[in-house]
Amino acid sequence: MLDRQDMPAAIRRADYRPPTFTVDAIRLEFDLDPAETIVTAELSLRCLTETAFPLHLDGEDLTLLELSLDGTALDPAQHVDGAGRLVLHELPPRAVLRTRCRIAPEANSRLTGLYLSNGIFCTQCEAQGFRRITFFPDRPDVLATYDVTVRADAGSCPVLLSNGNCVDRQSLPDGRHMARWQDPFPKPSYLFALVAGRLDRLADTFTTRSGRQVDLHLYVEPGQAARAHCAMAALKQSMAWDEARFGLEYDLDIFNIVAVADFNSGAMENKSLNIFNAKYILADEATATDTDMELIEGVVAHEYFHNWTGNRVTCRDWFQLSLKEGLTVFRDQEFTADHRSRAVKRIRDVRTLRARQFPEDAGPLSHPVRPDTYVEINNFYTATVYEKGAEVIRMIHTILGEARFQAGMRLYLGRHDGQAATCEDFVAAMEEASGCDLVQFRRWYSQSGTPRVTAQWHVEGPASGAGPGAGGQALPDGGCLVLTLSQDTPPTADQAEKVPLDIPIRLALLDGEGRPIAAWLEEAADAAPDRSAPGEHLLRLTGPRQRFRFRPAEAQEHAPLPSLNCGFSAPVILHADYGDADDAFLMVRDPDAVNRWEAGQRYATRVLLRMAAAEDPAMAVDGRYVDAFGGLLRDEAMDPSFAAVAMVLPEEGYLADQMAVVDVDGLHAAREAMLRAIALAHRNVLLGMHARLQPARPYRADADQAALRAQRNAALALLGLLTEDAEVQRLVMAHYRDADNMTDRLAALTVLAHHGQEAARNLALADFEERYRGEALVLDKWLAVQAQAPRRDALATVRRLLDHPAFRLSNPNRVYALIGAFAMRNQWRFHAADGGGYAFLAEQVKKLDGLNRQVAARMAGAFGRWQRYDGPRQNLMRAALESIRDMPGLSRDTFEIVNKSLEVGK
Known part of the structure; x- marks a missing residue:
């Protein structure tokens, strides 16, 4: 157990100080060897202050072999302190520091710094991995140009890559060879990258709008190049889209991407040398689903877009992480929305926000988009920084409109090109370019928690004595609808006091047919009329409570029904006067597709919570909701991609967040009972849908065909609940057997693994395992399907799979597929009353902490x-958390997550 004095100290944003020394340029030489790599670094130092300060260079797990200053040798032992840092006193204003260090890549299981992945040397330096390569001021506000020479055995490492352009290649007399890379753009150390090994290459070119040809290279493990075409197409689409939408052109002659098997996250945006987890590069119809391919498009786009929003303009300190990540997530969301269904993309992003970020805001790990403190920066690569950060950018875009937002982007990037900036710098540029006041809006960056917006409305006017819920009244000439909005943000673990935010709420007033009506807003003006759809208004809720009066242009037979927060214009929890009848109407008639989906989710949530509270959830099924769902199924004119998401009930995790005390078993029973009731009531409609939506063959990966597969597989998932229906079960098996693509095969496997009869389940799982033996990324799907299965033996299955040859605790993908899928996606079985799931996860976190503390900390977050x-x-x-906390040698990463969780519970 950690003593109080041993607990890691928090780092505070208020304590930020500019660096006393910067590095104008760095020359690096790598002599690569798995056991003993030698790194020689030459730093051109410049003092930034008039007062002399010692120079502190970060270092971790480095053996310093040589040290010299301006050509004079120094004793290494006298300059490395107890924390592993290199400390020098009384430096001149300018100096050249040379170090020679030894590191051991093959012993580096943390996957930060320089390590080996299947024999390939690769790096991961964000956030603080460069200090595990050489001594350096490892902070994002020290920007230098890099000149890198890499030497390695030509047989085992024929490919030698680093940032920038390759300026020299030579064969060496000892069977080795070298490559020299120069990056002309100053960058922080976290953007440094190196890759060396035996790799296949997929090559292509892209011509920029100014006529420059850029060579595109995508490197993968031998034999995998055929599966890299999806990623290459996504890269070219991203480059063209960034020019067309944001006016941003790529700035070097070459762009390289490398896919590796062992990687802690999705990908890394190192300047001109992106390194990816292989799961976000390798894809074809036989091994990847439509969802995988869409994710690949989005991740490739995200990392490419960082070239400007993250690389050319980087963040001053790690508290400003959302400056690059939130902005770039917004950009990759817009990229996908422009290439696929905008409404469905928005719905998926909202689902992700509610599943990951809203619980984070309401839990012990709550923090603002721009945090105030951290113990370990790796723990702040969170849904709040990324997804909520993107929502903050989206709200600015909503308030300003596209034209003024783009003007702000041009000002921001032009003003701060080559600099390390802050969130404040970004908002200031938006204000200056648009003339819009965003002073209060800045609170979104500093205040944690999810705001709750309450909406009430009534009719005023001749012959009206209306109160709330007057949706059936007439609205004569001279009448108006009065909308009252109020906001509050509950206290969070990190902040007790909250202040009102500037919340943009898009809305439309709908008539009895669901059509927007023309109305004007008295004593106000739309903030961004060029952004609002016809009949839509944009309100800015800035106080605790505000009233808005809408006067329709014509008399209405029925009082308008507000469609609120159209497009999910603000990341809030909405409490409104909607009843079941209103939501049944909106889920069929609302012209805003996001709100149409939202009404269905809201209606389903109310029904499922009522069922969970009943003594027997299966006997409390609401027939009116089942009928309303049928109306959705019978709409053959509906966009298939929208239909697919509309046919999915709220997840158990989301439903749990709506309860004061989570009823694990009641929620599961209610959701399963409702799904079964829908399948029974609409069996023939679902069978017809499955038959009607059979995609044409051969398989195509385009968005239209993917949408048909998605709706067809949503129908299959509902039918799969009918385990006693022999015709349906034959259909599911045929769907699995006859599939010509991974999307359909995995959909059927999931139905069989989760709800199939034992013989069929075992047959399908065994067949899938045999078909894809040796395909690690595909077997991840096989592991995850079993880990998420709502079966009483789920934990026993997961424990058994720990010993399967496909599983490796040292590989993050395997851990997320099996342990993560069980703990974070199998709400019912992880939270089994006997506590077996908790004990299991604690065991695994303890093992992981010694191997890869970043992955251990993420697992502890469950x-x-x-x-x-x-x-x-x-x-x-609590006992499981305490057992982790008390483990000797616990890492800072895991300690911070566990300790915060326990502190909130006191």
């Missing part, structure tokens, strides 16, 4: 909201 469960489960989870 315990984050333990205090929301019943007393017995709380006690079991």
